[in-house]
Amino acid sequence: MELAMRAYSRRHRRMLRNRNAAPLMLVADGNGFADVLAALGRLLYRYRSELAPLTTVLVLAMAGELLHTEHPQWWPYVAGAAVVLAGVVGATGAPFRAEQRSERVYATAAVFAAGGWLSAAAKLGPSRDPLPTLLGLAVLAGGLPWWTHRRRRMRVTVDRTIQAWPDIAEQVGLAGSRVLSAVVDVWGWRARIALRGGQTVADVVAHVPAIESGLGTRPGAVRVEPDPAHAGRATIRVLATDPHAEAIRWTGPSVRSITQPITLGVFEDATPVRVSFLRRHALIGGIAGSGKSGILNVIVANLAACADVVLWGIDLKGGMELRPWLSCMDRLATTPAEATQLQRDAVGILEARAKAMGEDAARVWNPSPQHPALIIITDEYAELAENAPLAADAADSVARRGRALAVTELAATQRPTQKAMGNGALRAQMDIRIGLRVRERRDTDLILGQGMLAAGWHAHTLDAPGKFLISAEGLDHPRRARGFLVTDEDVATEAARWAPIRPPLDDLSAAAVGTARDAEADGSGEVLEGEIVDGSVDPESVLWAALREAPDEGVTIPELIMTTGMQRTWIYLRLQQHARNGRAVQVSRGRWRAADPHRESPAA
Numbered sequence: 001m002e003l004a005m006r007a008y009s010r011r012h013r014r015m016l017r018n019r020n021a022a023p024l025m026l027v028a029d030g031n032g033f034a035d036v037l038a039a040l041g042r043l044l045y046r047y048r049s050e051l052a053p054l055t056t057v058l059v060l061a062m063a064g065e066l067l068h069t070e071h072p073q074w075w076p077y078v079a080g081a082a083v084v085l086a087g088v089v090g091a092t093g094a095p096f097r098a099e100q101r102s103e104r105v106y107a108t109a110a111v112f113a114a115g116g117w118l119s120a121a122a123k124l125g126p127s128r129d130p131l132p133t134l135l136g137l138a139v140l141a142g143g144l145p146w147w148t149h150r151r152r153r154m155r156v157t158v159d160r161t162i163q164a165w166p167d168i169a170e171q172v173g174l175a176g177s178r179v180l181s182a183v184v185d186v187w188g189w190r191a192r193i194a195l196r197g198g199q200t201v202a203d204v205v206a207h208v209p210a211i212e213s214g215l216g217t218r219p220g221a222v223r224v225e226p227d228p229a230h231a232g233r234a235t236i237r238v239l240a241t242d243p244h245a246e247a248i249r250w251t252g253p254s255v256r257s258i259t260q261p262i263t264l265g266v267f268e269d270a271t272p273v274r275v276s277f278l279r280r281h282a283l284i285g286g287i288a289g290s291g292k293s294g295i296l297n298v299i300v301a302n303l304a305a306c307a308d309v310v311l312w313g314i315d316l317k318g319g320m321e322l323r324p325w326l327s328c329m330d331r332l333a334t335t336p337a338e339a340t341q342l343q344r345d346a347v348g349i350l351e352a353r354a355k356a357m358g359e360d361a362a363r364v365w366n367p368s369p370q371h372p373a374l375i376i377i378t379d380e381y382a383e384l385a386e387n388a389p390l391a392a393d394a395a396d397s398v399a400r401r402g403r404a405l406a407v408t409e410l411a412a413t414q415r416p417t418q419k420a421m422g423n424g425a426l427r428a429q430m431d432i433r434i435g436l437r438v439r440e441r442r443d444t445d446l447i448l449g450q451g452m453l454a455a456g457w458h459a460h461t462l463d464a465p466g467k468f469l470i471s472a473e474g475l476d477h478p479r480r481a482r483g484f485l486v487t488d489e490d491v492a493t494e495a496a497r498w499a500p501i502r503p504p505l506d507d508l509s510a511a512a513v514g515t516a517r518d519a520e521a522d523g524s525g526e527v528l529e530g531e532i533v534d535g536s537v538d539p540e541s542v543l544w545a546a547l548r549e550a551p552d553e554g555v556t557i558p559e560l561i562m563t564t565g566m567q568r569t570w571i572y573l574r575l576q577q578h579a580r581n582g583r584a585v586q587v588s589r590g591r592w593r594a595a596d597p598h599r600e601s602p603a604a
């Protein structure tokens with residue numbers, strides 16, 4: 001395939017060299033008849049590809065006539081040569097550059113039929129019945145697939161574009177640029193361009209709409225990629241068909257282990273978006289309806305197929321998004337209390353793993369079905385940060401320390417401001433950033449990282465649900481992608497399909513559940529037991545609500561003791577933790593309230 005493409009490029013280079021010679025053939029001398037002939041010649045040359053079936057039968061008829069009159073006894077050699085050539089074409093595609101299977105079948109059948117006909121014509125004469133009828137039928141039978149073949153038409157378009165490039169370049173403001181080579185692929189074609197001295201890739205990018213108009217493509221069909229090795233060169237990519245035009249149906253998980261990269265969807269050039277979630281925290285952001293849950297479903301559907309990952313979920317929207325995956329989740333938290341306990345248990349697990357690995361002197365936790373990775377998936381993280389701030393603190397801890405221990409966070413949220421992310425270090429720790437559509441340009445930086453908007457990551461221009469930009473290891477160019485569409489039925493099917501293979505936590509991790517230390521809170525490492533209660537009354541949520549609803553002058557400690565039903569020490573520890581993370585302020589001696597809940601953090 002690659003060879004064939006190179007051959008194609010060589011042919012174009014030859015064509016480009018010959019370009020100056022071509023007009024010589026069409027020179028007219030001002031005489032009317034010669035002008036008409038020259039115009040006809042130009043027309044025939046221009047449409048030579050479309051005329052190929054007719055030209056072929058014409059050549060066959062003439063060759064048949066010639067052989068019949070001069071060497072009728074050669075017919076067996078003609079038949080033999082046709083069989084050999086058909087064999088070569090079938091095996092290699094040469095000399096017709098038939099790369100795809102269907103192209104080879106077509107070329108082999110055509111060679112075989114043409115050779116058979118010629119052999120018969122040599123022996124019997126081309127006008128002997130039914131040879132003329134057969135030739136007529138052959139034009140139709142061979143011509144229809146030929147005229148409608150997409151790649152052939154694309155090659156013709158490319159040839160014509162290359163011929164016309166100097167004029168197009170002049171029209172679009174890139175005068176002096178040259179096409180070095182061009183290749184046709186499944187989705188369209190691409191050409192390497194050498195720019196005139198002083199022109200840069202930025203000039204080409206600035207002229208993209210003009211290039212689209214000059215090439216006569218649909219708007220948005222042209223992409224420009226720099227040549228990493230040469231500042232004066234660029235690749236122009238023309239996508240005849242937009243892989244993102246329609247929703248892309250998901251066809252099943254691409255992995256069976258967390259150690260393999262997951263395919264989330266396809267880039268605009270139809271290459272797959274593959275990203276590894278092993279030891280990486282991930283953030284998915286975008287406005288409501290941009291497709292966050294869609295991407296989350298693709299990820300969960302893949303992770304569900306991995307027997308070396310335990311999935312924990314947090315969905316404070318009543319489990320709307322993650323509950324369908326319940327059969328594949330080891331645990332699902334749908335209330336702030338459950339979420340806090342869950343994140344604390346994750347901290348407990350990473351501490352237990354760190355301790356065990358310290359003893360074993362092993363450096364990283366290598367996931368296996370017996371020792372699975374743990375991924376905590378939170379849908380709408382802002383809800384968690386707002387309603388269960390201590391869960392967010394524990395998540396911070398996981399984010400900072402979890403990578404090597406294969407305990408990672410995967411969070412989706414609309415606008416990941418510092419506040420929405422719990423004012424902690426979580427956002428900074430997220431190595432995979434998936435930005436779906438945002439409303440305001442600057443929100444791109446919130447999701448993908450500071451300076452990304454200026455660097456050309458334009459999440460505000462994404463124009464359909466499921467389209468995203470991704471920044472992760474090895475994915476550091478702003479390329480638009482679209483996630484697979486996982487329907488509700490797909491979720492139901494996959495959840496049932498993978499439930500039987502879901503692994504339990506390893507014994508070490510399972511033993512750590514429920515013994516989480518609140519080192520963040522008390523700084524002492526003392527185990528705080530019984531602070532999370534089952535059922536609806538969760539003192540932490542009650543405390544947080546009391547602080548948020550407190551008047552400007554704050555609430556007193558006795559009031560907080562009464563509201564929460566907890567002891568003074570417990571209240572103090574929580575207040576200190578909230579204050580440390582900028583969520584609560586001591587208004588005056590003994591009086592507390594939440595830091596202005598409506599104020600956006602300046603860091604946001």
Ligand SMILES: Nc1ncnc2c1ncn2[C@@H]1O[C@H](COP(=O)(O)OP(=O)(O)OP(=O)(O)O)[C@@H](O)[C@H]1O
Binds near residue numbers: 290483
């Ligand atoms: N990859 C995709 N391709 C095509 N359509 C998609 C894709 N992902 C999502 N959609 C469609 O977009 C709509 C919104 O998707 P989704 O619910 O995932 O958005 P969201 O960002 O999670 O919204 P919310 O924040 O309101 O939950 C759905 O109707 C869904 O069918």
